[in-house]
Amino acid sequence: MPVDPEILERQSRVTLHDVAAAAGVSKSTVSRILDERLPRSDSETAKRVRQVAADLGYVRDGAAASLRRGNTMTIGVVVPRLTDTVMAMHYEALARACSRTGRFAIVAITEDEPKADRTAAQTLLQRGVDGLILSTARTDDDFPQELTARGVPFVLILRTDGRSLSSVVDDRLGGYLATRHLLDLGHRRIGLIAGPDYASSSQGRLKGYQQALAEAGVSVDPSLIVDATFGIDSGAEAAETLMRLPVPPTAIFAVNDNTAIGALSTLQRLGLSVPGDVSLVGYNDIPIVSRLPTPLTSVRVPFDQIANAALDLLTHGPTGEHDRIRIATPTLIPRRSTAHPPR
Amino acid sequence: MPVDPEILERQSRVTLHDVAAAAGVSKSTVSRILDERLPRSDSETAKRVRQVAADLGYVRDGAAASLRRGNTMTIGVVVPRLTDTVMAMHYEALARACSRTGRFAIVAITEDEPKADRTAAQTLLQRGVDGLILSTARTDDDFPQELTARGVPFVLILRTDGRSLSSVVDDRLGGYLATRHLLDLGHRRIGLIAGPDYASSSQGRLKGYQQALAEAGVSVDPSLIVDATFGIDSGAEAAETLMRLPVPPTAIFAVNDNTAIGALSTLQRLGLSVPGDVSLVGYNDIPIVSRLPTPLTSVRVPFDQIANAALDLLTHGPTGEHDRIRIATPTLIPRRSTAHPPR
DNA sequence: ATCGTTACCGAGAACGTTCCCAATACGGAC
DNA sequence: GTCCGTATTGGGAACGTTCTCGGTAACGAT
Numbered sequence: 001m002p003v004d005p006e007i008l009e010r011q012s013r014v015t016l017h018d019v020a021a022a023a024g025v026s027k028s029t030v031s032r033i034l035d036e037r038l039p040r041s042d043s044e045t046a047k048r049v050r051q052v053a054a055d056l057g058y059v060r061d062g063a064a065a066s067l068r069r070g071n072t073m074t075i076g077v078v079v080p081r082l083t084d085t086v087m088a089m090h091y092e093a094l095a096r097a098c099s100r101t102g103r104f105a106i107v108a109i110t111e112d113e114p115k116a117d118r119t120a121a122q123t124l125l126q127r128g129v130d131g132l133i134l135s136t137a138r139t140d141d142d143f144p145q146e147l148t149a150r151g152v153p154f155v156l157i158l159r160t161d162g163r164s165l166s167s168v169v170d171d172r173l174g175g176y177l178a179t180r181h182l183l184d185l186g187h188r189r190i191g192l193i194a195g196p197d198y199a200s201s202s203q204g205r206l207k208g209y210q211q212a213l214a215e216a217g218v219s220v221d222p223s224l225i226v227d228a229t230f231g232i233d234s235g236a237e238a239a240e241t242l243m244r245l246p247v248p249p250t251a252i253f254a255v256n257d258n259t260a261i262g263a264l265s266t267l268q269r270l271g272l273s274v275p276g277d278v279s280l281v282g283y284n285d286i287p288i289v290s291r292l293p294t295p296l297t298s299v300r301v302p303f304d305q306i307a308n309a310a311l312d313l314l315t316h317g318p319t320g321e322h323d324r325i326r327i328a329t330p331t332l333i334p335r336r337s338t339a340h341p342p343r
Numbered sequence: 344m345p346v347d348p349e350i351l352e353r354q355s356r357v358t359l360h361d362v363a364a365a366a367g368v369s370k371s372t373v374s375r376i377l378d379e380r381l382p383r384s385d386s387e388t389a390k391r392v393r394q395v396a397a398d399l400g401y402v403r404d405g406a407a408a409s410l411r412r413g414n415t416m417t418i419g420v421v422v423p424r425l426t427d428t429v430m431a432m433h434y435e436a437l438a439r440a441c442s443r444t445g446r447f448a449i450v451a452i453t454e455d456e457p458k459a460d461r462t463a464a465q466t467l468l469q470r471g472v473d474g475l476i477l478s479t480a481r482t483d484d485d486f487p488q489e490l491t492a493r494g495v496p497f498v499l500i501l502r503t504d505g506r507s508l509s510s511v512v513d514d515r516l517g518g519y520l521a522t523r524h525l526l527d528l529g530h531r532r533i534g535l536i537a538g539p540d541y542a543s544s545s546q547g548r549l550k551g552y553q554q555a556l557a558e559a560g561v562s563v564d565p566s567l568i569v570d571a572t573f574g575i576d577s578g579a580e581a582a583e584t585l586m587r588l589p590v591p592p593t594a595i596f597a598v599n600d601n602t603a604i605g606a607l608s609t610l611q612r613l614g615l616s617v618p619g620d621v622s623l624v625g626y627n628d629i630p631i632v633s634r635l636p637t638p639l640t641s642v643r644v645p646f647d648q649i650a651n652a653a654l655d656l657l658t659h660g661p662t663g664e665h666d667r668i669r670i671a672t673p674t675l676i677p678r679r680s681t682a683h684p685p686r
Numbered sequence: 687a688t689c690g691t692t693a694c695c696g697a698g699a700a701c702g703t704t705c706c707c708a709a710t711a712c713g714g715a716c
Numbered sequence: 717g718t719c720c721g722t723a724t725t726g727g728g729a730a731c732g733t734t735c736t737c738g739g740t741a742a743c744g745a746t
Contacts, residue, residue, distance in 0.1 A: 026696045062471040064732035066406035088425040106449045128405040232634040268636035291575040293611035369726040407702035
């Protein structure tokens with residue numbers, strides 16, 4: 001079978017040198033003209049070179065450019081998993097923020113393994129990323145310290161260790177808003193499905209919960225606080241524990257939407273109606289919760305803002321000591337899953 | 344402030360040349376020994392070199408290696424969005440398959456814009472990927488043709504255009520299994536929330552639906568087939584249309600889990616119970632559906648198998664003409680959302 | 687006419703790796 | 717002792733780009 005010469009021609013890469021020859025200038029000139037970082041020239045040569053480059057279908061060889069420039073315009077993102085919609089939203093926001101600044105975000109997954117963030121980071125670093133964004137920080141691990149020691153630029157996102165550069169949401173405020181909302185509706189026994197305590201986000205939401213109760217003069221009943229992971233099943237179990245209490249709560253604040261969905265399932269199974277018998281609040285406002293049979297009241301997190309802040313910190317660094325941790329503001333979105341307590 | 348010399352030392356990259364000098368051999372030798380593609384040597388020099396490289400903390404400069412080798416060991420994946428859990432599962436499966444073969448998967452998002460797959464692919468190509476995996480194929484677009492003409496290696500996944508290399512699931516069988524399951528339970532009026540007809544997956548599921556009905560001697564009532572997109576809201580609307588029919592269906596097969604979740608919401612709103620009044624079947628078996636208050640019967644798709652097949656096709660090509668489209672087998676997972684029709 | 691100043695251009699050396707090629711060493715067979 | 721095959725090594729030229737540096741032209745100010 002004869003080979004299409006057109007194809008062959010396409011396959012052999014067209015380089016700067018080819019463009020230079022075709023345009024009758026040196027490759028230095030072409031390089032300069034096509035360098036998007038330099039102020040754009042509109043001289044005759046510039047126009048001609050751009051035209052020729054387009055005609056020939058020239059695309060810069062990224063590998064060669066990276067080698068010479070010493071950076072890749074690529075940043076690495078580490079997430080526990082992407083099938084968790086929160087993490088997908090977060091990655092999408094970062095990807096958008098990157099493309100706005102001519103960069104690209106690549107992602108590595110830890111599958112929720114405690115130490116897998118190290119290998120994930122290593123993979124990304126080998127790929128030559130210019131910096132790292134981690135959403136897997138644990139308060140009981142000093143991986144961030146190691147990275148600092150190795151001189152790797154990175155920013156923590158969603159969770160912080162309190163020291164490293166971080167871009168997070170005000171989880172204490174989020175927890176406060178959720179709990180306050182339930183208190184305002186008249187609830188006094190409010191269950192908390194608390195997240196794992198190695199995550200600063202869980203801790204913050206817990207503090208907000210306590211603060212709101214304290215403010216309202218309601219004493220905190222420890223039996224109303226049940227630990228959980230961030231998973232659906234765990235939320236279901238926690239809700240079961242809560243509702244089997246001698247005096248069960250009339251409302252539940254779940255550490256995130258997943259656990260709230262799990263709780264919803266338990267409540268339904270126990271024949272309890274939401275919000276008739278029990279009110280329920282989630283956290284993160286992932287798209288699905290507004291479309292559940294009973295749309296869920298949730299706390300919305302400004303992912304794009306957090307992503308932008310993270311990227312800005314990574315690129316330009318903090319403006320001062322006070323700027324090492326940027327904190328975005330969450331918003332409560334009331335929906336049908338919360339109402340006055342039953343009398 | 345004095346600069347920590349340790350940090351400075353770390354910052355200046357340790358190259359092949361450094362290892363070579365430290366080990367007293369040439370850089371050619373080091374390069375060969377550290378080349379993971381060559382059969383691993385266990386000679387004295389090899390051991391020493393590896394030791395020295397480790398001690399010095401050498402990591403290969405990916406950009407330089409790519410430039411010389413002419414490939415990047417990176418493949419590009421195009422998806423409509425990652426907040427759709429199906430797409431996230433699919434990307435995670437591809438990422439796993441890649442890492443098993445020493446490669447890495449990077450992803451670009453089209454936000455469901457019809458022509459955005461072109462720019463997404465372009466972005467990935469500029470990043471120097473060795474090949475493309477597209478999950479955005481439309482039967483009414485010839486982007487795959489263009490790629491073929493340009494000589495870009497690619498494989499379609501989940502959806503096919505019937506010509507290009509593809510790795511898909513047997514959607515006709517999936518649709519058949521779902522419908523057959525409902526027929527076996529005794530349903531005769533089965534509504535179909537059909538997906539967009541530009542997707543081969545929708546078309547296949549529709550054919551399976553028709554085939555199962557035909558086999559059972561049930562005539563196809565066109566009013567029971569309602570078009571939708573793949574989104575939750577669209578599923579909710581479609582279910583509304585179905586249930587407002589003069590003679591509404593006793594069961595609904597939704598083209599995917601998202602539309603099923605939308606349908607669930609409508610049914611609940613109309614005061615109908617699942618499966619008491621209406622049975623419901625979804626497609627893809629995303630994790631959440633097994634944890635809904637009423638766990639959803641769904642069709643499970645072997646994502647890992649599909650990902651492996653796609654990657655194999657991309658790397659080694661088809662074994663023959665018959666092998667251009669690889670088809671995996673779906674499985675019906677019965678759960679509580681399906682039961683006998685009400686009498 | 688001279689001197690800056692500004693703008694543009696080309697030559698050529700990097701960047702860190704791979705890989706071709708020639709050279710050397712080591713056996714074993716004759 | 718010679719010859720051949722096999723392994724292992726180092727030299728050095730790529731790969732395609734960027735970037736420094738020196739050079740030239742144009743132009744206004746002196």
